[in-house]
Each structure stands twice: as C-alpha cells, then as structure tokens.
Amino acid sequence: MMNFGFKIAPSATINLDNVDMEKFTLLHEMEPDVYKCMACGSCSATCPAGRFTGMSVRKVILDLQRGREKEAVRMLKGCMLCGKCSMVCPRGINTRHLILSVCRIYNEDKQ
C-alpha cells in the first residue's frame, strides 16, 4: 500500500448491521432483565469505583449492544462488586449479578 505519510481515522460510526449479538443473546438468556435498562444512569452515579476507573454499568450494557465488547470488558475491571448499583437501579435489575454473568460470557476468550 502506498504510504502517504498519514492515515484516515477509522470511522467512529456504529454500524448496527454488523454488530454480532450472539453473546448478548446468551447474556439475555441468563439475565432477562438486561433488556429492561432504560439508561437512567443511577448505577453509574452511585458507583464508588466509577470516579476512579470509569466503570459504568449503564455504559457496559450499551456497549455490549453496540459491538463495543472490548471497551465493556475493560471497564468491568474497575468494578469491585460492592453491589451499590443493584440497590439503586429503578428497574430492579440485579446489576451485580449481571456484571458477573457478563464476565462469565465475555471473558472466556480473554479480550
């Protein structure tokens, strides 16, 4: 390939046609409530780790559905499983349990 001395930045567009939902379908089977998230952000606001590590359950749930699994799994490393987010979720999602399931499904191939 010709070297022009610069590269075009990859498109930031999320193409929903290409998002592989296989793992998310599996996650949904284990955690049916994951569909109920309304992106209110209560979980992230209350998370004691979020401020330091960028952990956000809301973003994890969103990223997994937008083909950004690596980002989601990276974020999960900042979670200390304290369970505060589960206490505030207005949709009653057991977010702590969800986080564990996400780790189980998405961590298999050590992303």
Place this chain on the structure above:
Amino acid sequence: MKENIVIIGGGIAGLEAAGQLIRLGYSPIIVEKQDHLGGHVAEWHCLFPDMTPASDVVSRLTENVSEANIFVNTEILFINHLKDSYNVMLSNGISIVTRIILFTTGFRLFDASKKEEYGYGVYDQVITNRDLEQWFSTGNDDRVNSRELNAVGFVHCVGSRDEKAGNGQCSKVCCITAVKQAIEMKQRFPEAQVYCFYMDLRMFGKKYEDFYISAQRDYGVRFIRGRVSEVSENIEGKVIVKAEDTLAGKPVKVTLDLLVLMAGIVCNPDCTKVASMIPLQMDSDGFLKSRDNIMDITGSSRSGIFYAGACTGAKTVPETLAEARSAALDIHNYITSSRI
C-alpha cells in the same frame, strides 16, 4: 326541548358529546365532512393501553347517537352572525339557526413528505404511523413486504418538536403509539430487529410505562436515543437510517426493510377555516384557543361556542371522551342558565 345544537366533526369527540346531549334530552346535529363517522379512530386498528379494537369504540359511540341528526359528506359553507345566534349554512343546502356550536374538528396528521430527508413518498420502504395502522387492519400495502421483514425502525417526533417543520409542540400520543406498533410488529415478526429512534420517551398515561417495559423486556425492542438525521436507499432497495446514538456519543447507522415515521398531530386546516368564519382565536400552538387552558378548556371566548377533543391540542381517546362529556354538560348548563 327545541334548542338546535350544531356539532362540527363526527369524530369520537363529536359522537360522545352528541350521545350525552341526547341523554340530557336534546337533539344535536352532527356535521361530518367525510363519508364515515369516528374520525381518526375509525382508521386505527387497536388502541393503547389495552389493545382494544378501535372499531369497537367507534361502533359503541355510534350506537349512542342513532337519534341524532347526522349529515355526512357535508361541509360548512359559511356561518353568519345573527343578533344572538348563528346561521350555519351547510354544503347540502340546509341552513340551521342555532345559539350553540360545538367544535369537535380534531386534528390533522403532519404531512410526513414535508420532512424530505426521511424519504416519505420517495422510498418505497418508508411509511407513516397511519399507514401501518391501516396495514394492521387490512394487510394491504405494497410497501410492507411481509416475506422479508428482518429489520424495522420507528422514527419518533416526525413533524413534532420541530420548529423548522412549523410545529414546536410534542404530539403526545406518538411515543406510546410507536411502542404499541413496535410490539405489534414483534408479535407478527418475532425474529425481526425492531428499533425506536427517540429523543425522549413520553410515557405519561395510565399503564404506558408498563407498555414500554414490556416492549423492552418481553419483545426486545431496541431503543436508540437520537433523532434520525437522514434516510437513504441502497441498491438492494433497503433503507439506511443515520442518527446519533446520543447515549454512546457516536454516530449510528442501520439498514432496514421498513421505516415507520411517527407523524405528529397538527391543527386541522378545516377547523381553522370554520373558526375564521366566527371568528375564533387560535392559541400560540396553532390549535383553537380555549377561554382558559386550566379552568375552561372546553369554553371559547365567545358565548355559545364550545370545544372538545383534539381541536384544542393532541389528546388520547379517553381524554377526548372526557372532554366531550364535559362540553355536553357545559352546553346543558349554558342552556338552562340562559332560560331563567
């Protein structure tokens, strides 16, 4: 009781008000421009929040007005102001002298082809909320290809909350209609991906939030927060929708087999025309101006002129019916108090 009451518009508001007035002993006259009664509700398939068949609602309301004088296919040619009454001239040659006119002229659906960037009338795969309701009822619409329906999108706020489109208001019923229609699509095509592109989800009514949760939990409808910016077509004849996923902060695009535009609710030009004959004032949102938007929504600034239903702004069926009953009572009180 020989008191003429003219009801302009035979939608659900006009029907319910007429039914109540008959029960109170009056004989109202309904003037309807179209060839059928029931207005918009007659075009819908089933109604949120309980999926009630719309035809049941219309036929129940119609049964109650069998004693009323009903003129369909009839328009108002002009209204003359007499000393303390009005002379209403109808297109069928009949003229009525009355002290009381009830406006139940309803709304007009925003013309979705005005939002050119969404491709209504340009691309075959783009339809409106009204088209989809009709397809649910009749199954006839060449634009809906049931054999190949893998991805469906709903665009909220088409011609609503959009000053450029000339309507800054929220049309109120289209969020819940989109959720309802998304569920109905999932029921028919369980394998299809169904997306709703929204700015806010306005689930204000009884059990609407349950509907929304059910769309998410039971049907897996995918909600994407962001207003659709443009729609284009690819060589396979599918539509490509672009928006910003404002929750992710990234542009998003998706290819769809069908796109449904949630056209908004605007004031009916037929209503504006008749209102100008009296004349009646319009409010800043483009709908008929009530005497008071809190205390007297069914009253106008003129004595003997009343309103009910979507002619004063977007309304649901139960809200419309409640207003129609309240207008009937207002009319009854108006008649009895002026008799003394």
